[in-house]
Amino acid sequence: MKYLNAEQVTKRMDGRIAKNNILKVLFLLATLFGLIVLAILIYRVVVDSIGWIDWNFLTGRQSTDAERAGIMGALLGTLWMMLVVAPVTLILGIGTAIYLELYAKKGRLQSIIQTNIANLAGVPSIVYGILGLTIFVRAMEMGNIILAGGLTLSLLILPIVIVAAQEAIRAVPGFLSEASYGMGATKWQTIKNVILPAALPGMLTGAILALSRAIGETAPLTVIGIPALIIPFPEGIFDKFTALPMQIYYWTIDSSLVAEYANLAAGTIIVLLILLFVLNSAAIFIRNKFQQRF
Amino acid sequence: MAANNKFENTSIDVKEMIAKNKQGKSLSSLTEKLIPVVLFLFAIITVFTTVGIVMTLLFETIEFFKLVPIWDFFTGTVLKPMSQNPEFGVLPLLNGTIISSAIAMLVAGPIGLMAAIYLSEYASDRVRRVLKPMLEILAGIPTIVYGFFAFTFVTPLIRSIWPDVAATNILSPGIVMGIMIIPMIASLSEDAMSSVPNAMREGALGLGATKLETTFKVVIPAALSGIIASFVLGISRAIGETMIVTIASGSSKNFTFDITQSMQTMTAYIVEVSGGEAAAGTTIYYSLYAVAMTLFVFTLLMNLLARYVSRKFREEY
Numbered sequence: 001m002k003y004l005n006a007e008q009v010t011k012r013m014d015g016r017i018a019k020n021n022i023l024k025v026l027f028l029l030a031t032l033f034g035l036i037v038l039a040i041l042i043y044r045v046v047v048d049s050i051g052w053i054d055w056n057f058l059t060g061r062q063s064t065d066a067e068r069a070g071i072m073g074a075l076l077g078t079l080w081m082m083l084v085v086a087p088v089t090l091i092l093g094i095g096t097a098i099y100l101e102l103y104a105k106k107g108r109l110q111s112i113i114q115t116n117i118a119n120l121a122g123v124p125s126i127v128y129g130i131l132g133l134t135i136f137v138r139a140m141e142m143g144n145i146i147l148a149g150g151l152t153l154s155l156l157i158l159p160i161v162i163v164a165a166q167e168a169i170r171a172v173p174g175f176l177s178e179a180s181y182g183m184g185a186t187k188w189q190t191i192k193n194v195i196l197p198a199a200l201p202g203m204l205t206g207a208i209l210a211l212s213r214a215i216g217e218t219a220p221l222t223v224i225g226i227p228a229l230i231i232p233f234p235e236g237i238f239d240k241f242t243a244l245p246m247q248i249y250y251w252t253i254d255s256s257l258v259a260e261y262a263n264l265a266a267g268t269i270i271v272l273l274i275l276l277f278v279l280n281s282a283a284i285f286i287r288n289k290f291q292q293r294f
Numbered sequence: 295m296a297a298n299n300k301f302e303n304t305s306i307d308v309k310e311m312i313a314k315n316k317q318g319k320s321l322s323s324l325t326e327k328l329i330p331v332v333l334f335l336f337a338i339i340t341v342f343t344t345v346g347i348v349m350t351l352l353f354e355t356i357e358f359f360k361l362v363p364i365w366d367f368f369t370g371t372v373l374k375p376m377s378q379n380p381e382f383g384v385l386p387l388l389n390g391t392i393i394s395s396a397i398a399m400l401v402a403g404p405i406g407l408m409a410a411i412y413l414s415e416y417a418s419d420r421v422r423r424v425l426k427p428m429l430e431i432l433a434g435i436p437t438i439v440y441g442f443f444a445f446t447f448v449t450p451l452i453r454s455i456w457p458d459v460a461a462t463n464i465l466s467p468g469i470v471m472g473i474m475i476i477p478m479i480a481s482l483s484e485d486a487m488s489s490v491p492n493a494m495r496e497g498a499l500g501l502g503a504t505k506l507e508t509t510f511k512v513v514i515p516a517a518l519s520g521i522i523a524s525f526v527l528g529i530s531r532a533i534g535e536t537m538i539v540t541i542a543s544g545s546s547k548n549f550t551f552d553i554t555q556s557m558q559t560m561t562a563y564i565v566e567v568s569g570g571e572a573a574a575g576t577t578i579y580y581s582l583y584a585v586a587m588t589l590f591v592f593t594l595l596m597n598l599l600a601r602y603v604s605r606k607f608r609e610e611y
Contacts, residue, residue: 020506024416030408031417031425034432034476041435041443048446095336103330104337113337116344122527122597123590124534126561127347130586133568134350155343162340186322188329216436219536219561223568245438252442252541256461262446269439276434 045273048266057267061231062242066260071268073233077146077241078215078275080234084150085157085214090207092154093161094196097203100162101169102191121159128156129223137224144225147237152220157210164206168199201290208283212276218245244272351590354583361577367584373547373558375567375578382581384588386549390557391589394468394539395532397553401472402528406479407521413480414487415509426481433477441541444470449542462544462556471538475528482527486520487513523604530596534589536561560589 060070096113104110132152142148172195180190226246234241248268255262359367362382370383409429413422449466453459459466490513498508514521544556545566558566567582 016504016507020504023506024412027408027412027416030405031412031429031480033405034409034473034480035425035428037473038428038432038435040447041439044443044447045439092336092339095333096340099330099333099337103333113341117340118601119594119597120340120344122530122593123347124536124561124593126534126536126564127351127586127590129568130564130583131343131347131350134354135346138574158340158343186326188326189322212434216438218436218438219540219565222536222540222565225569245436248438248442249537249541252438252445255446265442265446269442272436273439276436280434 042273045266045269048263049270052263052267053270057264058271061233062229062247063231064229066258066264069264071244071247071271073230074242074244074247074268075271077234078243078245080146080237080239080241081150081153081243082211082215084147084237085154086207086211088151088154089158089161089210090203093158093207094165094203096158096162097165097169098191098196101166102187102195117159117162121163124219125156125217126219126223128152129220131155132220133224144227144240145238146234146241148224149221149226149241149243150237152224153214153217156217156220157214160210160213161207164210165199165203168202168206169195171202172198201286205283205287208279208286212279212283215275215279216245216272218249221246222249244268244275248272347590351583351587354580355587358577358580358584361580362584371549373549373563375581380577382577382584383549384560384585386547387558387560387563387585388588389549389551390464390539390543391533391559391561391592393551393553393557394464394471394543394559395529397465397468398471398475398532398535399525399529401469402475402479402532403525405472406476406524406528407483409476409480410483410487410521411509411514414484415505415513426484429477429480432474433481435474437474437535437537438541440470440474441467441537444538444542456554459554460544460556462542462546463554464539464543464557465553467538467542468553470542471532471535474535474538475531478531479524479528482524483517483521486517486524489520490516519604519607522607523600526596526600526603530593530600533596534561534593536565540565560585564589 056068057070058075059072060068062071062073063069096117100110100113104113129152132148132155136142136148136151137144140148176194176198177190180194185193221243226242227240228250230240230242232239248265251261251265251268255265367382367384369385370381371385372381372383373386374381413426417425444466448470449459449461449463452463452466453461494512494516495508498512499505503511539559540562543558543562545558545562546556547558547563548555550557563585564582567578573579
């Protein structure tokens with residue numbers, strides 16, 4: 001008596017193995033799909049901007065005339081805004097992380113703050129724009145100045161900075177602080193001299209990545225109301241301003257009126273992407289160079 | 295004699311040192327007490343942010359519902375804020391939001407999951423170490439750049455294949471939004487699938503299952519909570535996404551299901567109204583907050599759902 005039909009078994013096995021191999025290729029293609037789109041996107045932007053990025057474009061003032069328009073004002077606006085966002089988020093973010101990890105007693109209050117941070121990270125950026133419009137621009141009567149935009153973006157990325165800083169603190173091994181306490185150091189001395197220096201590279205990496213998120217944010221800025229055309233360069237945090245992503249936005253939507261605006265938008269995107277690339281490289285450099293392994 | 299002198303000198307120094315040290319101690323014990331208080335005030339700012347968001351949205355939304363009945367707002371299919379006889383029905387915006395998010399998930403769901411399967415089950419360590427960071431670059435590109443891409447490349451491409459598509463339409467931003475969400479779903483699902491213990495895979499493979507069968511019958515069921523959570527987070531991201539739809543879908547407020555036409559999402563409406571000439575105190579101005587409140591509640595529910603799913607249905611091994 002024959003229990004197995006070897007021929008049929010082989011046939012079925014072949015089918016199953018073939019299916020496995022075919023789908024494996026499909027899965028690989030799905031993974032590559034995103035990368036192919038990324039390549040097309042960068043290729044398109046580069047092609048569109050060729051011939052448009054020159055000295056005048058980088059250092060010139062804003063203009064409705066596509067040939068004369070420059071992005072120095074937007075670039076300065078973005079940089080000034082980061083001068084607000086970086087210190088505010090670093091101080092608040094690291095402070096909050098230290099409190100939650102090292103001072104707060106495990107309990108109701110701590111879990112409320114922690115859950116709240118997780119929820120804030122999921123709030124759409126445009127809602128932060130409304131908060132900024134209502135509180136900073138209107139209630140505090142700042143108007144749409146750099147400070148108002150910077151504070152709005154600070155609140156937006158604060159949850160990211162806090163979570164990164166908390167992870168950096170948790171990665172510092174307990175024996176370091178125990179040794180510090182053993183030498184007679186107080187809690188704050190231990191934090192200041194032992195835990196913070198050890199956790200700082202991780203904190204900075206997280207903060208820089210969050211900052212690069214803030215640089216690309218457009219939605220909150222559209223809500224707090226950035227004018228389409230601002231000729232003078234901003235000279236401080238109390239000036240009205242425009243920023244790189246806002247400039248891309250206006251030039252893109254107006255490209256159906258003036259075709260050259262699409263080239264200007266592409267050129268601005270290149271500048272923005274280079275800025276982000278530099279920031280991300282700095283973050284990776286800090287992580288690799290200063291991160292200690294215990 | 296000299297030694298004695300030296301001894302006296304040092305003894306004075308020690309006394310001074312002790313006195314100094316005591317002074318320092320009272321100062322440092324003050325810092326010890328003050329620091330936690332200051333840090334607590336920092337930490338509480340995040341709570342104030344939430345309270346600020348909820349309060350501003352709530353108060354202005356209540357003002358809005360005094361002007362426009364809540365029933366009319368949630369069941370109205372006509373949105374004409376700028377007209378002489380303005381009407382404020384939110385359904386066209388909800389419709390635009392849901393359709394664009396659905397298109398995005400039709401793109402991001404399957405592709406993201408397949409990419410996760412490849413990275414977690416098929417790719418060698420070396421390939422994964424190259425591909426994963428590259429996918430993360432896709433996640434780091436600002437949405438405004440995707441908006442530019444949708445408007446200047448994807449829309450013309452679709453129109454060259456399917457000429458009925460309007461210059462601003464919901465299809466193109468939906469697809470591009472999906473591409474933007476792929477890395478998020480791929481990376482979260484991959485995390486869920488990689489945390490399934492190898493013993494389970496080996497059990498299935500040992501019984502003669504192919505890799506594909508192991509993936510679909512063992513790994514995916516075991517990682518399902520994490521995969522579903524990643525999908526829900528993807529939907530939440532799509533609902534809150536602003537710039538891509540604002541640029542590429544225009545501002546038509548028609549209540550339609552035709553994906554070749556322009557539709558407005560809740561987020562795009564907020565951009566249009568707040569960037570425009572809406573003066574504080576007008577009905578249009580208040581409608582901004584009512585729409586933002588709807589958006590906020592939607593995304594909050596999605597995020598809570600994602601957390602609930604991943605916690606409640608997690609399989610522990």
